[in-house]
Amino acid sequence: MTKQDPVLAPSGRRPTILDVAAACGVSPATVSNVLAEKRHISAETRALVLAKVQELKYVASATARGLRMNRTWSIGVVVGDIANPFSPEVVGGVEEALWERKNNLILCNTGFRSERKIAYIQSLIDKHVDGLILVTQTLTVKEASAFDIKRLPPLVTINRVSEAIPSDHVTVDNEQGVTDLMNHLFALGHKRIAFVKGLTSSTSAAARHKAYRAAMKHQGLLVDHELTIQGDYTIESGAIAGRRLVEMSSPPTAIVAANDMMAIGVLGALRDKGISVPEDVSVAGFDDVSISSHPLINLTTIEQPKYETGTTAARLLLERIEGGPAEPPRVVMLTANLKIRGTTGRARPATRRKLIPQ
Structure with a gap:
């Protein structure tokens, strides 16, 4: 038998790496090195192996490769609320970056329930995912105590910093974004501005509220605690806040919500x-x-x-998986941009308005 003679697997049996090696007259290790794109293989041997792989229709076993490299090529993505349009756009970016590197995505939605978050993360650990991305989710010390931390794979958080485990983090410049928005309202003559806060567990929500207070104080304006309403990032909480604010004896001339869904509820x-x-x-x-x-x-x-938030988080995670834990946690802060549309205009005197009875 020469190296050029085709060696087909017995009928009905999936070709193995041994079949490819025999067809090429090389060792299985050489075939493995070619498929792993190792550099020390000669161009002639590489071309021969790749040709026989195509001829025999050989498909490498992901399981065997995973065991060999201690990888599953799977990433767990845990989101707080998949119904919020923010989440699918971020996950779309994560998926694109993972797809480029031939990694699978396992998506879990917690509904912001701690017990569900713990159960999903434990399940992902048991599935030996290579890494985790938490989207608008934090990991508290109490929640982390439910896991064997040594088994927890590399982690990247989006928008909320994990208080329990140092990890890479991707966020937007929340304070600059709110500051730009407040300056836009000030330029329109608004002074009595209300703020609807996000979830109390959210570090990004806290940063947005902090920026609102700082902007008001910078203008020498009173930070009226009655104008700050606690929300939870849902349309419903925005609607509740909106009703409370406009029924005040001295209602605000402008309302800023910590996310769009609450703003839509206010509208x-x-x-x-x-x-x-x-x-x-x-x-x-x-x-x-x-x-x-x-x-x-x-x-x-x-x-x-x-979308960029998602791709950035996925690439940070893949770098961490492939490069090891030596590098300290990294924080990537993306730019926030003011989008002026039709729901903001010049301020009118803050007087009691006649409301439609409910």
């Missing part, structure tokens, strides 16, 4: 009350989810580069 509440936006009250959000630019909403907001 709905104002419409129900017969209040015009932006003629009576200006409204703004944060994130610039896809629906915010729709002509029926046309929301002024801060654009967070969601």
Whole structure:
């Protein structure tokens, strides 16, 4: 038998690396090195092996390769709320970066429930995923105590810093974004500005609220605690906040929500009350989810580069997996951009308005 003679696997049997090696007259290790793109293989041997792989229709066993390299080529992505349009855009970026490197994505949605988050992460650990990405999720000390930390794979967090485990982190410049938005409202003459806060567990929500307070103080304006309403990043909480704010004896002339979904809830509440936006009250959000630019909403907001956030997080994680844990945790802060649309306008005197009875 010469090296050129085709060696076919017995009928009905999937060709193995041994069949390819026999067809080429080389060792299985040489075939493995060619498929792994090792540099020390000669061009002639590489061409021969690749030709026989194609001829025999050989497909490498992912399981065997994984055992050999201690890899599964799977990444767990844990999101807080898949219904929020922010999440799919970020996950789309993660998926694209993983696809480029032939990695699989396992998606888990926790609904911001701690027990579900713990169960999903434990399941991903048991599946031996190569790494984890937490999207708008943190990992508290109490939650981390439920795992064997030594088994936890490399981790990257998006928008919320993990308080339990140091990890790479991708976020947007929350403070600069809110500062730019507040300066836009100040330029329109607004002084009585309300703020709807995000989840109490969110570090990004805390940064946005901090920037709101700092901007008000910088203008020499009173930070009225009645104008700060706790929300939870949902449309419903935005609607509740909107109703409370416009029913005040001295309502705000502008309302800033810590995310677009709450801002959309505010818009709905104002419409129900017969209040015009932006003629009576200006409204703004944060994130610039896809629906915010729709002509029926046309929301002024801060654009967070969601797709880029996802690709950046995935690449950081793959670098960590392939390079090891020697490098200290990295933080990547992306630029936030003000998007001025139709829900903000010049301030009107903050007077009691006639509301439509509910």
